Amino acid sequence: MKLNVHIFFCTLCVLLNFGPVPPSFAQAPVELRWLQEHRPDNPVGISWGVPWPEGKVQKGQHFILETKNGTSLPLQNWPLAYWPDGSLKWSGFATVAPVNNSLLKLKISEKSTAFENEVHLIENTRKIRISTGTLDCIIPKTGTILLDSLRINGRMIAGKGSIECIVQDGLDENQTTLQRKLYNSIINEVTVEQKGPVKAMVRIRGRLKSEAGDHSWLPLDIRMYFYAGSNAVRLVNTMTYDGDEHKDFIKGLAWTFSIPMREQLHNRHVRFAGENRGMWAEPVRPLTGRRVISIDDKDVFPDQVKGKAIANTKQFTGDKQALIKDLPAWSDYRLIQNTANGFLVQKRTNPQSAWITAHAGKRSAGYAFAGDTGGGLGIGIKDFWQSYPAAMEISHTTSDHAHLKAWLWSPYAEAMDMRHYDTIPHGLEATYEDVQKGLSTPYGIARTSELTLFAHSETPPTETLSRQAEIGSDPPLLTISPEYLHSTGVFGIWSLPDRSSPGKAWIENRLNQAIRFYQKEIDQRNWYGFWDYGDVMHSYDPVRHTWRYDIGGFAWDNTELASEFWLWYNYIRTGRKDIFRMAEAMTRHTSEVDVYHIGKLAGLGSRHNVRHWGCGSKEVRESQAASRRFYYYLTTDERTGDIMQEVAEKADRAMTELDPLRLIYPKTEYPTHARIGPDWLALAGNWMTAWERTGDNKWRNKITSGIHSLAKMPYGFFSGELGAFGYDPATNQMHMLNNKIGHSHLSALMGGPEVAFELTELLDNKDWDVLWQQYCTLWGASEKEVQKALGKTVKVGHTGIWYARLPAYMYHITRKQEFATRAWDWFLNEKSAKLFDSRVADGVHIPKPIEETPGISTNEAAQWSLNAIQLLELAGDKIPEEHPLWTPATKE
The missing domain is CATH 2.60.40 (Immunoglobulin-like)
Structure with missing residues (x-):
């Protein structure tokens, strides 16, 4: 250093x-x-x-x-x-x-600053009490209630916060009678992780248990966040699927709360978020009808709709009292978002009467409020419509306690189906997937949802509730500038936007074009849904004018060729909110749904497939921590931190249970196999992350143990057929299996270079420097160069766009023009010219008009973009002055 x-x-x-x-x-x-x-x-x-x-x-x-x-x-x-x-x-x-x-x-x-408002947390053996200065909360340590009470100035606002789940033993489409069970949350462990002065955080781990007590499942991991002086509580809710996908079908999954209703019916209110900051707002008993209901000759209905307190019935004249008593009171309400493009608001007077439709729209912000003029509770769900089917339900508003349920899986939709898409396995040659017995399983995958509770001592103005709906769906975040972030040297090698020459401007335009294209695709292709939101598709089918959603390994991308890195590097260099939200959604999805968190596969992820968990290839390349670090460090999200630590501790040992090369090589004297990439470099990224997070050198030593074993081999990273080695997790050493020279193209494509660039600066290790520089020098070089370096006439690596950053790195190290020329020649080829060019497809042969890019794949988009971002930093000074791609220069 x-x-x-x-x-x-x-x-x-x-x-x-x-x-x-x-x-x-x-x-x-x-x-x-x-x-x-x-x-x-x-x-x-x-x-x-x-x-x-x-x-x-x-x-x-x-x-x-x-x-x-x-x-x-x-x-x-x-x-x-x-x-x-x-x-x-x-x-x-x-x-x-x-x-x-x-x-x-x-x-x-030189010293910290004291403030008047602080979070106070008191803990005993039975409960935790948290006071923010304006809100008091009780969290039990045992039982079924996760959040016992929310109080403002001693007045109960809401309580009995818990999770409920409806499970049935078949699908709704079946004609047989379905058996349903109701499950409720049960607490196993409560831990205080932060206790102020500004922020307190409590972690609750538990499960769902049937009402009959005969079965428990779905491990829960919940964090509750409290801030000084705030009436809001943030919930980060993770469930891990540990059921039998052929028997356990979730019909509904919700957070549920009880809300005291103390005022008369006409002073009780319900609110739902609509679209574009709009709110649907009605009182439980609207004071409107054939006759005007007034007091002191003033029509009270306009004020009632605004949530203002209206006089009790006895304060009205006798004829007005009779009118009020004869008006209908509405007990139950629901906001149903069963698709990404349509929601309904419905209400009914009682369970014996019909639901009537009160409102309809496209995409709700996912917020509901229930209460009276003396107080109430609002709940916002992040990514509500994006994670359909979802719902908000308010019931029993005419009783002493209303119930507010935030449905993460709507009971008004089809039951959750976790089965594979086919009962017949398909092979690599036919469908580019690798189905193997017992491995197309969702057992162990997870899903994290975020909710925000807003406690109120009144029925707030609609403007306030609209703002809370916005906060719940699009939480505020403080950020640093890309320039400052770049100056600190974090996240390896990446460039800031630069339009100082025609070539650089052309590249910046294409980078933006790639992002815009995928943003449009997410929406026009409806890449939404509880288990799908955040991912994108792998490859396009220009004949059908759709992505290859039904063709094995060409369907969901599952981080193939570093798509997650692509989005995050685009965000940190631009600071754009729209890119941040894309990257955030992808990280939430790929770290939870595409990774196993419990069971024998814990620590590994699933390769691309029609179902996210469908492929038989379970590897560390999909679960690696390196691509999740961006989100963790920028937001401090503790759930992401858990996942990164999980893979650091479990991934390499899980490889001994499921050898990544088991179908290619027979078992050897070593516990398992590993390639330099995507296996060992992914493991090294896991350990690098644990090392920097803890400061514990045992994680660095795992990396250097592998480096020292590789440094002893005659051909460095190329020491073995197909880049394969024996690997022993007990020693973290790699072992040469034969005297051949080989490589794996995935070592340069699945986040390996991004991890390697950071390791170089962190390790200050000569053996590593020699290995990595040799790899970058010889990759795609002529046989003559390889012969000179390794003593054998052989070709290692490929040329082209995907690998251009490797010679660019050597130019950065040596300043030799030959490496810069090689890098730009590989990058600026015919594929670069047309990669993101789009056209409009219309007519009777497709369901709806679309904009399409016929030759696109996410592999190409991610690798082109990553290489572009890194080439500008490594060899931007050697970009050609003139080139057919940007002569004349294009403008944004």
Whole structure:
């Protein structure tokens, strides 16, 4: 590692116990901006991450957060990751701030700042009590209730928060009588993970248990977040599927709450989010009919609809009292979003009467409020319509306690079907899939949903509820600028946007074109749904004018060829919210649904398929932590942190249970096989992540153990047919199986280079440098070059767009023109010219008019984009001045 005078001074201060480095010397203030535009409103609780250059900030450092006018905001911080020298690499922060589009400044301080409002947490053997200053909450440690009560100023707002699940033993389409069981949440363990002063976080682990007590399943992992001075509670809810897909069909899955109803019926209210910030708002008993209902000659209905308190019935004249009693009261309400493109609002007076449709629309923001003029509860579900079928239900509003249910899987849709798409296996040659007995299973996959609770001491104005619906569906996030992020040296090698030459402008245009194309495809192809949202398809079928959704391994992408890296590098270099939300959805999906979290496959992921879990290939390349680090560090999301640690601990041992090359090579004296990539480099990325998160060198030693074993081999990374080695998880060493030279193209395509670029800077290991530089030099080189280096006349690697960053890296290291020329020649070929060109397809031969790119595949889009981003950083100074692709230069 390079140690300049600045870093030396910082380190010396710590060693001599001089305390934190003075702010004016150690680090300039970091500007923070909101990810999205927001209207001014009450302050909201928020957590986010900030990186630091190596050696700049030490553990235990204090910080202050200020508005543009110098007002200090409450702030809590904790370490997220460390550099090899022990200095902070990433810090997590929490604050409660006004979301008003203004910039905030984060400064290093010599001491922390105290604030009036703090979260207070008291724990005993039976329960946890949390007070935010405005909201009091009780969380039991045993039983079926996950959130016992929410109170404002001692007044109960909501309680009995739990999860319920309806399970049936068959599908709705079957003509036989279905048996249904109701399951309720049961607590196994409650842990306090953070306790203030700004943010408190409680983790609850449990299961669902049948009412009869004869069966339990669906492990639950829930985190609840509380912020000082806030009446909102954020829930991050994870369920892991551990059922029999042929017998256990989920009909409904919901968070449910009880809400006291104390006021008269006409002062009770129901609200649902519609579209474009609109709200559907009605009282339980609308005071409108044939006759005007007034008091003191004023029609009360306009104020009632706004949620204002209306006089009790006895305060009206006798004739008006009779009218009020004769008006219908509506007990039950539901908002049903069974597709991504349509929702219904319905209501009924009682269970013995029909539902009537009150409203219809396309995409609801997924928010519901139930309460009276003395208080109530709102719930927002993130990605509500995107994760259909979903629903919000409010019932028993005419009784003493209303029930509010946030259905993560709507009971008004078909039951959840987790079976494979066929009963007959199909092979690689026919459908590019690899179905193997017992492996097309959803057992062990997971799904995380996010909800936000909003407690109120009144029925709020519609504008307030609309804002909460917006926060629930599009949570605020503080971010750092791409320029600052780039300056810290995190996330390896990537470039900032640069349009300083015709060639660079052409590349930037194409990068944007690729993102725009996939954004449009997600919507026009309806890539939504509870288990699907976040993923994209693998390959296009221009004959049918659709993606190959039904052809084995050509269907869902499941991170093939680093699509997740593609989106995240596009976000961090641009700071664009729309790209962030794409990448966030992909990370949520691919880290949960495409990965096994329990069972014998825990730590491994599933290759691309018609069903996300359908392929028999279960490997670490899909579960690797490296592509999830972006989301974790930028948002501090603890669930993602759990997943990254899972794979660090379990993936290599899971490979001994399911050898990734079991169908290619016979078993050897070693526990399993591994290729340099996508196996060992993915494992190294897992360990790199655990090393930087914990500072524990045992994770680094796992990496260096593999490096040292590879360094002893005669051909480095190419020492073995098809790039295959024996691997022993007990020692983390790789073993040469034969004296052949070979390679695997996936070693350069599944996040391997991205991990390698970071390892080079972190390890400061000469053996690694030799191995990696040899790999980049010889990949795609002539047989003569390979003969000179390895003593055998053989070709290793391929040429073309996908691999251009490898010679570009060698140019970056050596400054030799031959490597830059090779990189740009590989990248700027005919495929680059037409890759994202689209056309409009219309007519009777397709279901609806679409824009299509006939030759597209996500493999091409992801690898073209990653190579473009990295070439601009590694060899941007050698991009050709003129080229047929950009002469004349194109403009955005």
